[in-house]
Amino acid sequence: MWKIQASAPGKIILFGEHAVVYGRPAIAVPVSHVQATATISPGDAGTGVVLHLPDVGKRLALNDADPGSPLAHVSRLALASLDLGSPDWLVAVRSTIPLASGLGSGAATATAIVRALSQAAGKPLAPAEVSALVYESEMLFHGTPSGVDNTVIAYEQPVWFVRGQPPQPFSIARPFTVVIADTGIASPTSVTVGDVRRGWQADPARYEVLFDAVGQVVHAARRAIESGDVEALGPLMDKNHELLQAMGVSSAELDALCAAARSAGALGAKLSGGGRGGNMLGLVKVGDALMVQSGLRSAGAVRTIITSIGVERSTSETQACASLR
Numbered sequence: 001m002w003k004i005q006a007s008a009p010g011k012i013i014l015f016g017e018h019a020v021v022y023g024r025p026a027i028a029v030p031v032s033h034v035q036a037t038a039t040i041s042p043g044d045a046g047t048g049v050v051l052h053l054p055d056v057g058k059r060l061a062l063n064d065a066d067p068g069s070p071l072a073h074v075s076r077l078a079l080a081s082l083d084l085g086s087p088d089w090l091v092a093v094r095s096t097i098p099l100a101s102g103l104g105s106g107a108a109t110a111t112a113i114v115r116a117l118s119q120a121a122g123k124p125l126a127p128a129e130v131s132a133l134v135y136e137s138e139m140l141f142h143g144t145p146s147g148v149d150n151t152v153i154a155y156e157q158p159v160w161f162v163r164g165q166p167p168q169p170f171s172i173a174r175p176f177t178v179v180i181a182d183t184g185i186a187s188p189t190s191v192t193v194g195d196v197r198r199g200w201q202a203d204p205a206r207y208e209v210l211f212d213a214v215g216q217v218v219h220a221a222r223r224a225i226e227s228g229d230v231e232a233l234g235p236l237m238d239k240n241h242e243l244l245q246a247m248g249v250s251s252a253e254l255d256a257l258c259a260a261a262r263s264a265g266a267l268g269a270k271l272s273g274g275g276r277g278g279n280m281l282g283l284v285k286v287g288d289a290l291m292v293q294s295g296l297r298s299a300g301a302v303r304t305i306i307t308s309i310g311v312e313r314s315t316s317e318t319q320a321c322a323s324l325r
């Protein structure tokens, strides 16, 4: 029996979430320690494409799946753009990326499916094409996505992202290490994005000032990353976190993990992604990573990842295996 498998990484936003929905830049990087995988094998005759999602105990037959289902939607779009018709295929989708936690689980799952379908069709798609298809499913997941998640995951490299523009890869002069920690609280991005929108509609002047301030932080972070001034990134993360607090998207749990990371030696810390729950990250000196990881665990983190940004992928993946707890 033939099988075709493709995968996609998770992601973290280093700087700029929420303001990126309003045209300010963001910096995001893939996180290959967590992955979504789609495996295609022959299905029963006459069933068409069936998505099997054992992690959430669901089966979606594309012939009759709800049009509002993001994964059914992106699969239909991919089948059409690859001229595949309706083959009898079973697509098993697994993911180690926690749901609704700011690590890009929706975009990664959709990317894995699109990549697997394009491989099965023998028509490899460019990252820009994958990203554009996945963006369509993000619209169903999020409502008004900026496009940062589908972009960083489909391109699988650190990106400087501005809504509506092609992503700009940028150079990382000196690798740096972050510890990512999960509050364990699922928080759908659509809710926090909706709340920020309501805040902005009620008081546009205040929110525009906050978004501009985030934009300045993101520009300063890019300069620091490109010049290898890693230490400067810590205070910039703290500042970005304060601005996200002012937007109302932090939470007691995220604030507690950020404080724990700083007191265990992190150079700076912030929430990452939609907020209210999900993950935060702390910038650390390599030698302090385990100490900060342990401080975060004592403060209630349910899972931590230590990742190096700006190193060759194979090295990073070797570290990933060692550091994922």
Ligand code: PMV
Residues within 6 Å of the ligand: 013, 016, 017, 018, 019, 020, 021, 101, 102, 103, 104, 142, 144, 145, 146, 147, 148, 149, 189, 193, 272, 273, 274, 275
């Ligand atoms: O999917 P999340 O939780 O990482 O959030 C994506 C980042 C936001 O800026 C909050 C939303 C967006 O579409 O950019």
